[in-house]
Amino acid sequence: MKKFLFLILFISLLFSKEMLIKINNVSKEEIPFLLKEGFYIYEVGKNYIIGAIDEGKFLPIKNKYSYEILIEDMLDYHQRMAPGDNFGRFHSYQEIVDTFNIIAQNNPDLVRLDTIGYSVQNRLILAMKISQNAGSDEHRPRIVWDGTTHGNENIGAEVCLYLVRYLLSNYGVDPLVTHLINTREIWVIPIVNPDGMAARTRGNANGVDLNRDYGFAWWQETPAPFSQPEIRAIRNFFQRAPFVLYITYHSGTRAAMWPWSYTSAATYDSIFHSFLTQRYSYYTGYPAFQIARGLYEARGTSSDFGYGAEGALCLAIELCSPHVPDTTQIDTICRANLSANLEMLKRVGWGIRGRVYDSLTNEPIKAIIELQPPYSPVYSDTCGYFFRYCSEGTYSLRIFANGYQEKIIDNIYVPPDTYIFIDIPLVRDTLQPLFAYKNIFAIINDQPNYINYTFPSFVLGRENNKRLSLGVKGWVVYDMQIPIINGPGMDFMVIEDTIDPEGCSVYVSNNWNGPWYFCGVDTGTSYFDLSNAGVSYCRYIKIIDQGYGVNGPTGGYDLDAIEAVVSNVPALTIRQIVIYDSLGNNNGRIDPGETCFSVINLRNVGRQPANNIIGILKTNDQYVTILDSIASFGDIPPDSLRNNENDRFLIYASSQTPRSHIVNFQLYLYGSNYTDSLRFNLEIGELTVTDPIPDNRQPEPLYYAYDDIDTFYQQCEPFEWVEIRNVGTRLPITSDDQTIRIPLPFPIY
Ligand SMILES: [Ca+2]
Ligand SMILES: [Ca+2]
Ligand SMILES: [Ca+2]
Ligand SMILES: [Ca+2]
Ligand SMILES: [Zn+2]
Structure with missing residues (x-):
């Protein structure tokens, strides 16, 4: 018997009305006070400020300044200007x-x-x-x-x-x-x-x-x-x-x-x-x-x-x-x-364009291109192309990229109202340290009354005595572009001002938004070992000022660069896990009750070959039995992918496995010059969006779907599908046994 849950949303307007106010005879010095009181500033004039404020917060402002009310109720005003569901002359x-x-x-x-x-x-x-x-x-x-x-x-x-x-x-x-x-x-x-x-x-x-x-x-x-x-x-x-x-x-x-x-x-x-x-x-x-x-x-x-x-x-x-x-x-x-x-x-089409590529292989390079002046960076795309707007003039370009020798091209004349194109081959340099490629987060705690003239782009590239002042307890995250490998000993260096060293704590991750693994805390220029974070490689580094510096123009850690030791060792990472479940329902995923072969693709992101690699797969999960846990991957050269296609793992998932159960696996890797263990997860009985009407509509299918029988792990058949052409509606389905009332645009019997 199907349960019906009716979700009714009551939208209540709990807030007091918002007013548009013009404050007269007021100077810019009042802005911090106004912002603190919840005044949303739209316009700052010579001797007036226009902004919005909730009626309930108006009193402190009302008492302090002379003002005019421009709009009594901004929501009501909006409803009058853009009336009804179709917003009148505006578009909804x-x-x-x-x-x-x-x-x-x-x-x-x-x-x-x-x-x-x-x-x-x-x-x-x-x-x-x-x-x-x-x-x-x-x-x-x-x-x-x-x-x-x-x-x-x-x-x-x-x-x-x-x-x-x-x-x-x-x-x-x-x-x-x-x-x-x-x-x-x-x-x-x-x-x-x-x-x-x-x-x-x-x-x-x-x-x-x-x-x-x-x-x-x-x-x-x-x-x-x-x-x-x-x-x-x-x-x-x-x-x-x-x-x-x-x-x-x-x-x-x-x-x-x-x-x-x-x-x-x-x-x-x-x-x-x-x-x-x-x-x-x-x-x-x-x-x-x-x-x-x-x-x-x-x-x-x-x-x-x-x-x-x-x-x-x-x-x-x-x-x-x-x-x-x-x-x-x-x-x-x-x-x-x-x-x-x-x-x-x-x-946007004018200025300097070019293509950055490997001088030997012609492979495109994702590089940083700095126009000089004004010394600010742009990036080349995945095919090595970049576009730098500038006006007529003579410039230099500095091009730097991880794994390549830096290049400076001087005396580039850019004519007015057009562009010039430059071919930029770079020479591979595998011994150069890895450096920060892009800023991801910048939470800079500037001190009142000081203007901080340092910027997050100062940290990109190698050490150059240009430093970003984080401010007390400020923090930043940088993308290193290429994973830093946990080799023997220290793996990367965080470089600071050497005159006035301050403390920072360092975290690492392989995802731009974490989770973050604590890697250490130190003062001034310091080395860090990824072993402390328990990871074999990382791409993102988070640096937090420790907060014991003094306030001032350079208060907080002054970050010049992040440089990673290029470990001359192999380093294997998991790139892809393929499931062969032709013994089961053959949907390419592991479902309860299935016995599946598994092929793991390993990539060597290190600098040396990993030879005679044997993988041993383990799990402690109560629902999973590994029937064949040993596979050979052979020799894996640097920058190469290898898999165990000819020596697959065999995994059995109990028919009692709960729906969408996550299983943790460990893959132990042993070779003639290599030992490591990697972790990954597989979801058993994963529920995914499938397109039952295979008409190649892009990107994500947008359908109303309703399921009239409760069944377990059968796909497509128990569903009645109706494809809505043009625009679909995404439904907030979050659990099984959930019914959402939708206005169907067709009769239903
Ligand atoms: Ca309209
Ligand atoms: Ca290390
Ligand atoms: Ca720098
Ligand atoms: Ca399956
Ligand atoms: Zn706005």
Whole structure:
């Protein structure tokens, strides 16, 4: 008998109403007080500040300043400007999703539509790619726009949609648009915060301000850096490929801004940042300034992340004031920004391009390319291509990559309004220490009244006397790009200022977001041994200031570089585990009651061959018996994969195994010059999403599915599947025996 559980959500508005206030005769010195009182600042004028405050928190501000109430109730105002479920003249979340899907279906050669993540309430976060042959990677300069990070700032999504429509409707008609689509890779993320958009709130469904959640220059205004699924989706999206320019839309004031937002220090690229924003202003009339100087210092923002961690030039555009414009203004705003965006699209193709590759093998290299001046890094993509925007001038390029000799190319003349292409072969250097490749987290505790002129990019590459000052109890995470191997003795070195040594504790992980394994604590420049963390290799290193330094401009650990000893030893890692269950249901996974063969793919990430490798598989799990636990892997040269295809392990899982049971295995490896043990997990009776209608629809199938009989471990047959064309709805199914009421768009008997 099936149980029916009805889930009813009561949405109650527990918060008092939010008001938009203009405070008069107020100076910038009052900003810290206002922020502390919960005042959300939209605009900082010469002698006024405009912002939002909950009615219940208004009293301290009301008592201290002269003010005007601009909007009595911001939610009510939003409902009047964007009325009803379809948001009137604005587009609702669903309308944007539907429109983007229709546009993608109508332009298959020019458009690819990806779901890059899900919101807290399981709404889709969409990213549209527009480029000739959108399905393939053509190595073109990349630009990305995003909108509606603050859910009640709908105009950002409108500007994104307007841009998309203009580009696609003018392809093959307008020569400039056609050229731009043929030669650029254009990405648009119309809605970063779908839940906030649906609920007409600034924050997401957890009430978090997403533009404080980025892990670069984050500071305690959200539960943790990259704590929200929407922002992790954006972060993951940026890991696909480097972008030349990132434009992020907000509203509430009119401004074309550039980073940094966390500090009033200038970016190394401020000459390009200010130039691009001035060009943006030319079309829109927006005042142009650095965020931290013209507005206020805000931490954990998208533009600091995009520039500071990912190497993209960034513009943060405030589209209008107040945050929701009168509907008669929507088209005017979209048109003005379109003109600015067409120029930005042209400019991302200008400057220096090149391809970095191995001088002997021609293999592409993921390198760091530093334009000099201004000494700021960009990255080459997985095929070795890079794109560095710059204006006319003569520059040098410094190119450095793990495992290769550094190269400097001087006297590169870049003509105006075009690009030059440089071939950059690098010479392999296997003895060079590994160094930090990318900043992942930067939680820098700057002291009030000091401006910290050191930046996380200073830690990239080898020791060079350029140091990042973490501040007291600040912490950072760096990606080493290539795993550091636990060889004999010490494995890596954390390099600090030698004059004024301070303490740091060091953790390691093989995942950017942990779990973190404690590796040691030391003072000044110190060596660390991965044996202390109990791992055989690691790719990410977390460094935390110990907190006993003094406050001041260089308070906290001053991190110059992380350098890993290149151990001249073999090091085996598990790359893939294949299950052969043709004796069972032959679904490629181990299910209860099955006897399966298993093949493990090992990769030697070390520098020496691992010879005559024998693997012994063990587990203490009560439901699993290993029937053949010994396999030979033979000789495994460096950078090579080998498996036990001809000598498979044999594993039996009891029919009593609970559903989705996780089994821990240990693989002991012995060779003529090698001993190690590796751990991995297998899930027995794993429940996975299968596509019962094999029509190659991409990416993830989006179906309503309902199961009318409770059965155990049978797939597809007991399900009645209905494929919903166009847009599906992701259902929050979290357990068995759960029924969710859904409005079926067809009769059911
Ligand atoms: Ca609408
Ligand atoms: Ca070691
Ligand atoms: Ca350095
Ligand atoms: Ca199976
Ligand atoms: Zn905003």
